[in-house]
Amino acid sequence: MNEASPGPLLQLRGVGKRFPGVIALAGVDFTVRAAEIHALLGENGAGKSTLIKVLTGVYEASEGEISFEGRAVRPGSPKEAEELGISTVYQEVNLLPALSVAENLLLGRQPGLGGFINWGATKRHAREALLRLGLDLDVEAELGTLSVALQQMVAIARALDLNARLLILDEPTASLDEHEVAELFKVMRRLRDQGMGIVFVTHFLDQVYAVTDRITVLRNGTLVGEYLTADLPRLALVSKMIGREVNDIAGRSGELPAPDDAAPVIIESRGLTRRDALHPLDLTLRRGEVTGLAGLLGSGRTETARLLFGIDQADGGELKVRGEAVRMASAREAVRLGLAFCSEDRKSEGILPNLSVRENLILALQGKQGIWKTVTRVEQEALCAHYIAALRIKTPDAETPIKNLSGGNQQKVLLARWLATKPALIILDEPTRGIDIGARAEIEALIGRLRADGLAVLLISSEIEEIVRNSTRVVVLRERRRTADFQGHAIEPEALMRAMAGASPVNGGHS
Amino acid sequence: MLMNLKRIISLTATAFMLFTTCGLRAEGAAAKPLVVGFAQTGAESAWRTANTNSMKAEAEKRGIKLKFADGQGKQENQIRALRSFVTQGVDAIVVAPIVETGWDPVLREAKRAGIPVVVMDRNIQTDDKSLFACYIGSDFYKEGSLAAEWLVKNAGARTRIVELQGTPGSAAANVRRKAFADAIAKSPAFKLIDSQSGDFRRSGGKEVMEAFIKKHGKEIEIVYAHNDDMALGAVQAIEEAGLKPGKDIIIVSIDAIKEGVQAVVDGKINVVVECNPLFGPKVYDTIAKLKAGEPVERTSYNVDEVFDSTNAAARIGERQY
């Protein structure tokens, strides 16, 4: 360690956070020094968000110690954290688009007397704060009229203006273009050189290597390790994030058949694209095959699924279902064409929390059949009984509200919802996320059965082994583009990881 | 942002001023025909509609330009209308006040502008009698008394009364109630056993009467309704109770709208005391006198009659409303 540097700016020791029934964070150590940019990395559910919320006082840590500038602290609210000198710029720009730039910068602490605002001073102050970031903006303009990148900059300016010594940037680059990212990095470097500690959360590995000094990796709520960026090869990083050393990853299941180019095509996309979501994509999904869609978070996996299923509409390209061109205008149409989609966001896009397991289970089938052709009560109960048994759904009975079930069982009900529609293609977006190991194995077994039954499956997962174990073909996406594809025995974890990481020979070379 | 705003305000203000001053010059020119502003309470009953129509039709007949304002049951709207009439410089104002108080400030403005105000139908409470020229009204007190007198003469042995009040707080309801109470107090045999508001509405009269019948049963011998609409509602309720309105239960009502008189002819209502809504002729006559500088009666009443089985059939043909 650099001897000249003083003690760490921020130090976490054994910090944990429990929610009823869930351990989101366990015994994590995390150290940020002044004048460094520190990447906090991990796949979904790794505990990054929880860690940040603990730091900013949204959550209170269940255990462990936090010290900031050498003093033990325990921020109780975002305001307290800010007063300490810890400022955060959140992933979603948490500003108010209807208010002016100046106001967003200074809301809650506008200069003035007795609660009255001195607008002149406010504007001057805002202008100066932005100039410090090298920005010359019209501070009276409504924030919403600015580009997202500039909004992001305003958020950073707001955070800095609080006399921050530690700046947390939670995925600030998710919606920025290359040029904007470069501008942001310039600012970040300048701030670092001024002695600020910056925590940078991102899922773009290129950016990690472009701007950070140090990396901390989390996985499943625990610490994997802290590394100097320069010392950690890209492939090694990916393997740490994903949780397996490259050599550990289990091989492919021997049962997987070879891909059959003669198998009937269920759905085929040519140049399918949507602005800010996906570059033109060609994809062919065939009967009796599991196509794995691999890529890191933000690579365009979910966006692909949403376009295929008609949730979002494509800006360009064409889509053919069983050889016929379709304009996928809504999910309803997708269901009618025999598609099914298990979304990764179970809570907001999957379950109807207050309705029963039975109602959740038959919803898609009933939606497909329309209002008049009802699934009779007897059929409903038969379906429930069948799937509860077949998928081993643990529920007191079919009438229990689904919100009372565990995540894994909710997931199985949603799977059953789609299987009941007898789809030709099922898109599974992170089907095993947040699910315990037993249920995971069952779902993987189910995927195999579906393939054997002649369904086309599009499997989206951030777990490489899951893709490797279950897919007959794999398409890799990186930065919203298809970058590679693999078939049969070529589907190897290391190759996949390389494709996902976009490894340059220098970094990936020595593994 | 602020600069823009200031521009909007100043622009608006300038335009405003510009046109206002233009307007000032134009104000002098007076219209030839007599202009009368009429602030009506609303259109809450058939009586009210007849009243409005009388005012409108008579104005047309006489070549008077009538500015009609419907208060939609709100005093605020009526005051707004009055002030607007003052601004417009009408020759005379007629107001049918929705409540008795709260008119002094706006009447003072009219007085200052030298516009005579004729208060119609309901009266106004004020200490300053000079605020309006005269009151042409329905004598609510007399109506209530007439209804009670008819009962004293014709009710025979029947004495127990339920009352269907008008809208709480309205002059008609307050005075008709008081007059009736005063009158029957003189005949101790009569007893008011229950009283509720039917809001001058037909549905209100029906609903309250239904409740009364169930509550008091055969005890009810007489119904006194503050208007025909409620009486007609009560008739329905009584019929549905299997009783014969007008026979099993005596019904006394006020207003004498055509349908009410018809009910008397049919024997369903025993008596209706007229509250003549046809104010048009008398109001315009008075205004003409005021304009000519002739003296007018301070308080005058439309002649109200009593229609019962003895004369209803003969007179039903004359009813215009």
Added chain:
Amino acid sequence: MSPRFRQRIPLLATAGIFLVLFISAGLFYEGFLSVRVAVNLLADNAVLGIVATGMTLVIFTGGIDLSVGAVVGFTSIFTATLIARGVHPALAAAAALAIGAGLGAGMGVLIHAFRLPAFLITLAGMFLARGGAFWISTESTGISHPLCNTLSGYELVLGPAALPTTALVLLATLIAGYVLAHHTRFGRNLLALGGNENSALLMGLPVGTTKIAAYTLNSALAALAGLVATLYTGSGNPSTGAGLELDAIAVVVIGGTLLSGGRGHMVGSLLGLLVFGTIQTALLFDGRLSSWWIRIVVGLLLLAFILLQRVMLRGAAGRR
């Protein structure tokens, strides 16, 4: 410049519509373009204007208050009855304002602390206030007190215009409302809260206090409007202000303030009030149209404004 201009379109549109309305009414109706009409526009809409000012603050937070009309009625009969019984008007007014503020604070606490829907809670508040008003008296009560007479007789003469007390109170309220909404931290916090409660919380703003204060202030302003109504008519009437809450909401929405909160301008509410008042006055000058046309016209204008806002929002979303 263009985006700044764009964000002011609703306000400019309202100002434009007001001018078009006012001028065309002036061309149609003789005597319409006069100082008196302009003054009356303020004096006759004072009650509505004061209520709309308070409502603007609540709508800024994304809330709604249905109880204001009833609070106006309650205050009116409450003060009149007290004065008629010999209580000094100033004391009666202070008591009425305190009751108004208390009711608002109570509703605010229920809405914020128990996350209850503002719609239902303020509906209950409306029933309570209206019931209370009629409980005090079902009949209107005239008041006669030297102070009241002085106040209601007072006029501030400015050139050709003579502004009565009611108009002055309205102007003072509007100015105070404007300063509060646009020149204090509290006012900006209201908008922040309505824009995104979660963001406001993360920015460290006092969300709960602000929300409760908004309802308190609004009810206090409704009570003030009740006092003005009492002064305006020189009498208390328990049914004053029936349906006023919807007029106030309409005025605020016409003024370009978003009912979902987070976006709006106090000047818009003033313009909305002027549009509303101009329509009513024009109809009175016409004197032939039946009053139902006013409802239809106001409703259609409301629709037009909401659609305009919708288009603007879509545009804003599309650019992102």
Added chain:
Amino acid sequence: MSVRKKSISPVLWPLFGLIALVVLNLVLNHGFLKITILDGRLYGLPIDILNQGARGLVLALGMTLVIATGGVDLSVGSIMAAAGALAAVLIVKGCGLTLALGAGIGLAIAAGGANGLLVARLGIQPIVATLILMVVGRGAAQLITNGEVVLINNPTFEFLGNGHFLGLPFAPLLAGGLFIAAHLFLRRTAAGLFIEATGDNEQAARFAGLAAAHVKGLVYVFCGLCAGLAGLMAAANIRAADSYRMGENMELDAIFAVVVGGTALTGGRFLLLGAFVGALLLQTLTTTMYNLGVPPAVAPVPKAVLILVVCLLQSSHARRWFGGLFKKGGVA
């Protein structure tokens, strides 16, 4: 309804309230529940409550479905007035009864469609969207009748509001029949499921392939239809269309009935039976006022108290808070 054992409980609250009111009335008036047979039809205070409450019941039916999708419809009172006015004017003009009724209902459906369009298609908040028609609708009603109370002399039409069928009052039979028909339609077809799914989680419903926007739009159409029918019933009840007062504040009563009946304003699971009981509770409350001699002007106060109690009972935050209070009190 017995199938749904768990969902009965929210209905119990208004049911208790109803029973309490009935008991109160019985104490004050022993004949409260007395039903006799008069001219071959049932007769008594409970029958009146049913008869007068029939309009409220029909409104509450439509409102339940709107609220189940997370919306609200403020325009029902005005739609009532407009539909009643149009039918009355047409009858008076000598159009056939069928045409008049059809026109009234048609107008109401169109109004509901307009609401649905604004809410579901243009994404305008339900309160604002329906406020427009609340204002315009009443104006239109007055325009149709020219501000007058239109008298209707048509025995067939009157049957809708006052008639008796096999000795039973027709209006509540109609309302009850509608409830049963609606229940059968909603529960025997998938409509009920679609509505609840849309209200519970609109996004998830859309992801599952439901046409959530259509569902939202259609409930407003149905609500408009119910309002139109209620308007016709109100006009028939008093043989007159009072465009000025008909349906005044009925939207609030309807919302109230639905919420008291255990359907949350946030949408999702709806309880037709609860709304039914809620509407009856409200009418019983009104009749109780008459019975107690409470001036109608003060009648809003008990309503306010009821709303507050129901809101607090339904709020988990409030329950937790009071629970904590109770626990503390218990320990001390």
